[in-house]
Amino acid sequence: MGCTMGKSLVIGSILLAMCACAADAPLDEDEIRLTLWTQDYWVGVTGHELDGVPLDDPRRAQYTVKDWYNKVVRDFKARYPDRKIHIDIETLDWTSGFQKIDIAVASGRPPDVLISTSGIALKYARFGLLEAFDDDLSEEDIRDFGSFYGFSEYEGKHYFLPFIGGNRYMVANLEIFRERDAVHLLPSEGDRLWTYDQFLAAARSTTFDRDGDGEVDVYGFAMPFQRNSPQQDQMPFFWGHGARQFNDSGDSLVINSEMGVRALQFMVDLEHVHGVVPTGSAGLRNNDVTDLWNAGRLAMRQAHHGTRRAHERALETGVIEEGVIELYPMMYPSMPGIDPGAFVVADSPCVFRQEDEEKRELSIALAKFLTNTRHEREAAYAMSTLPTRYSALDVWADDPFQQYVLRVARYGTKDAIQGYGIPLVNMTLSAFQAAMSRQATPRKALDDLARRGNRFIRRDIERRLRAGAE
Template identity: 25%
Template sequence: MRRFRLPIMSGLLAILLMATACSGQQGKGTGSEGNAGGDGDSKEKPVTITYWIDPRFQLIEGMEDETKNYGDYEKIQAQKFMDLHPHVTIDIQTLTWDDLPKKVPVAIAGGTPPDILRDYLGRTAQYAYEGVLENLEDLLPKEELDDYIQDYLDLYTIDGHLHALPAYAWAAGLVVNKELWSKKGKENLLPTPENPYWTIEQFDEAIQAIAEKNKVFPYAVQIAVPQGDQGILNLLWGFGAKLFKDGDYSKTALNSPEAVKALEYLVKLNDEGKLQPSAVTTQAGEIDTLMWQGQLGSVSDTLAVWARLNAAKEEGKTNGEHDLVMVHQPNDEGVSNGVPVGPTGFAVFKQDDEYKLKWVIEFLLYLNNTEHQQVYAKSAGQFPVKKSAGVPMKDDANYRVLQKIIEERGLEDMGVTHPKYAEFRVLLQPEIQAVLLKQKTPAQALEDYERAVNKILAK
């Protein structure tokens, strides 16, 4: 069983954040770009590649008119590849965030998975444990693998095999709409880029300054679906709670006095109307809408929120001014917690046609070349994983703040590469719902969670 190692991930980000661009290496390892649809392709037999994607990229810088919808950029990529190789047909399907954990397992069970899937490590790792993915270490050129930050390859190596090819990684802090505080002359209550940290007591004072009953909600956390777990965990870590302790995956460590205190605090915020309305059922899109309408003060999120805000502005879905800034999740006194991090990559499902596999790999290399990685990272507000991609957003102030937090506070363990991750991930959210609905006390919910998780881990 592969274990998530926090020191490796900390080293990973440290290396990543110090990486510098190597402009002469763009397109490294992409043999497809060296053949501009030459005579060699004219003799190739037709092949169709299915490529399933998450709804990640929209309004790409410099291509705004061409990329108004999710999937537009990937269709442009595919068309360029097909122009280079006319015998190849790329069939793209854009899945919603809700569909990703549902449709892919159904397709696998039915024997009709895509050829290439772009998705989060927490899900692709589970497909690796199921044995339905190609092992990539022997299918990719050595010079291609040498261009990756090694710790990412280590993270993607399960049972000795590279189960997918990493592309970019998110890290999450607390995104604050500073404009709400500025309008009241209270921006001095917020952390600064030079010192992005604050205590729970300072956070309380700050959110009290902008709270308006049924109008302005100072804090949101997504509780409706398991995909919002990073926000819930970010709050729990701020009080010193841990999902697992010191890499011990035999049992969860979440049932603790620190977690009880965190949930009691969450109940207090909800009772006072300082959480988003209908907190137990609010979807991610509804939380975004509250932010775009100037009704939300803060939410745990990634750098991708700025791209979503720009898209909302383009679509006329915003109201008023927005000044979003990245800070750290508030900490209880004496707590110094890190941040969650999660990479996305490309998984190749097992092929029984060697000829098709050759072209699937060729397309994979094209999708993950240096130029595309830079676009991915910049457009999604994430970190690239190739050395040659450098740090595309180094001039962005909020990017630098998140860098600072990572370097000074480190990372937290979400257990994403555990083989039972998909099973225990879904257990936290209903317990939080029960607490906010007053069906359980925080202590009861954590005891029930611990019992259910440990039963899974013991299998």
């Protein structure tokens, strides 16, 4: 009951501030003004207008990152010819953008509609600051969103509409596996699932001295531990061991379970026992991994929904030479009897609580319009991402590679998008780095992470509740 009262105070405080801010803005009394903030955007309408256009070509000045959103807003407003609607569009980056959103919410000036990560929406849903979509969606829409819709659930209600899907998986360089006569070690049936023992056998076979100087030139696998997202890079190895980062409600770290310790020990052993990842992996950045990969010195790495497109561009620009890399997608390994887990996210519009019923109606309608089948297809094509509606999957109907990427999205876990995952990124990476560099055992590293992380979560929840009470 105390938590419910505290949550109500948070909502009331912020809504009062929102009303006060709205009162300060001089508006046409007949005009309905909405704000749309987004962290997902691309240049041009299709995202491909500048394909093949040199960086110094003046034609680039004709296109902006708001072109597609401006088109959608025009189409949306045309649906309401009798209403005077103004929609402000603002694009946010993926670094300072999160801070700007938090500041706007804390000061009572959130946007009406926000397109950000699933975890961000769930964080604000926890404090009762978002509108639920349950009463505004048809059963047909819910079925069309499929499993992605389940990601938006918090305490029985759904707080965002899946829009731009993305996921992680593994990819092998078939050229190296052919060089080592080891293609048979890769998974090939169905969803290309395999065990940790099979993964390790493949990594051992493709870690070798290519030029005969006594030094390892090619590694079987590598992943970054610096300035990266642990949910995207390290956590799949935890999920494959049956471990989780958070409890089901997302407000407590449980990563220091026995299964979690075994998972981190496996990663440590990849370097210090098996020698199949580069020495000093704790200091690897994504660029380091990419450099090894592009040079044909890495047999396996993690990939994402845009990997194939990035590979094609690297070939076009000469970053990768012909014949060095052939992509082969596959799933993360897992323990026998345990389903693999993957980072799957749906960057999605959510709607902040509205006191004005007309603004609520239009904000919900805008979120639904943004995520209709046509717009899902357009966004997926522009960004080489995954549609989050079954009815939009045909955008990749003629692309076997992307069809596979779509298929393995079924292994996504809600653990990947819990709201406190982002605030705890640096703390989590520090724990992993300590274990990888043998400054701490996996047990100590994860126990320390759980202790510090849970203290942060408790204090953050208490701070937000106190802010609502003042």
